[in-house]
Amino acid sequence: MRYSQMFLPTTREVPSDAELVSHQLMIRAGMIRKLTSGVYSYLPLGYRVIRKFEQIVREEMTHAGAEEVFLPIVQPSELWQESGRWLYYGKELLRFRDRHDRECCLGPTHEEVITDLVRNEIKTYRQLPKILFQIQTKFRDEIRPRFGVMRAREFGMKDAYSFDEDEQHSEISYKKMYDAYMRIFSRCGMRFRPVEADSGSIGGSYSHEFMVMADSGEDAVCYCSSCDYAANLEKAEVARPQVNEAADTVEPMEEVYTPSVKSIEDLCRFLQIKPSEIVKTLVFSADGRPVAVLVRGDHEINEIKLKNYLHCNFLELADEEMIRAASGASKGFAGAVGIKARIIADYSLLGMNDVVMGANRDDFHLRHVKIGRDFRVDEFADLRMIRQDDPCPKCGGKITIARGIEVGHVFKLGTKYSKAMKAVFLDRDGKEKTMIMGCYGIGIGRTVAAVIEQNHDENGIIWPLVLAPYHVIIVPVNLKEKNIASAADKLYGQLLERGIETIYDDRDERVGVKFNDADLIGIPYRVTIGPKRLAEGTLEIKDRRSGEVTVVPIERAAGFLQTVIDSQK
């Protein structure tokens, strides 16, 4: 397309409200504009990239045996009542009423709709398995949208759902999707890693997240340097420590006066001890009941693990009142000795013998506390957050923590929705069975943003060829020189004929402007037609990524570009 005809508003200045490079570049390159908080318009250049990515997703989904559908974005509350999520989902679900005063919501995801569709049509095992997918706009009313399309309220998502007759078949569907995801992100040339993840409120038995490695990522992942173990930080198991039952003799427990010493740091300073000698007692409210959770002073509680362990719906740190009711003291002085609550301890406590903890009395702590002697622990469990250099739960190697962007997520749902919504079929024996489901999402806009995070330099975006909005940009140095203009016109015609996606920068701008825009929008190959080379019958082709310049005879340029481009497809 001729640049002069395009709606491609690039900007020189960095937008002040954009923090992430991908966000800045998407705005500067004229890919997106914000309409309102967390809601973006895609401009032609941005939308071309989106469609390229969607096409890759479609190809791989189809290749994996999935069929494309298109489900409604407005959904009736009834379905959500049925699944139970009308109550459970929270404020992220945008709810409203139609003119008949019927409750509706905007789909943040489509398990309910697809389950309803499938239960009405699929009656027998002969119709299974089925994998259906769609590419649809979702709406989640995020509390704080940020980072442009990376964390928007309205966003494009590919979601797929599998229905199988039993666990074994469901595993096969899961594997198909997992493999498709591997191919999708590989085709985009991304550095990514599938990691084990918590399945969260969507529910279900297990799941993997596909994380694009980027320092700007919102999620923390950990992986083993020796084996292939990788997990979301929230999911990462911590190996149960080996305990050597040494017959320690611990001095009798005693109270120490610790006025206004509430934090771990204060306590360490005050008693001249290390955080690892302290036991932190945190009182949680689990569905309204107090639970005392014990972890080592230098460890962090992993609330997801705790929540999963307790099987509760609502979990939060207890308020002053509950803490006082359970411990008899104010916040900061809770301890396990004599506390009126269920006591759960992290495995790390197993190896501790002589510890310091709150005394359940304001301004006092206890020391020389011995677990089992001075208080009982109801249960031990893995409750803490994994840390850098902790041993790998799988092989014992060293754990590394890095940041990533979650671009895809595959869940094995089991019967969570099919059971609640009665998606059943008759099996070979004529017996009624509940379908086993899986669901599989990819954030479309987010993936494109993640690609930019991994593919840019100080001048702008560097598109991998498969996602590039155009493959070639022709830059005539000066259109007023007739021979330059006619050479550029001619080449443009040749590239169009070959079906090579080309921008012809026919604007009346100085070359510097054109070069900078070409770099900014990241077109893989830039063809420069200027007086010096033209005089000798050649032109220059510059590779955006490597910066390498190749001088090619004009008549061979189209063929050259075709060869280079085809070799990468």
Added chain:
RNA sequence: CGGGGCGUAGCGCAGCCCGGUAGCGCGCCUGCUUUGGGAGCAGGAUGUCGCAGGUUCAAAUCCUGCCGCCCCGACCA
């Protein structure tokens, strides 16, 4: 929802403390010159100063309320 910041030309900002004709850079329009990395000269257009009240002879500026946006946290997947 808590804390902080911002809202003035299309974009980025100054002016506000100390009330008195609204300014700068970029961009935009016209003309001439220029043309291998964001040109030069000359001329020109553009504002409900976020909205609504209040104080005042007079409000971008002071006061009150509201709205929007951004950052940190909490929350959420």
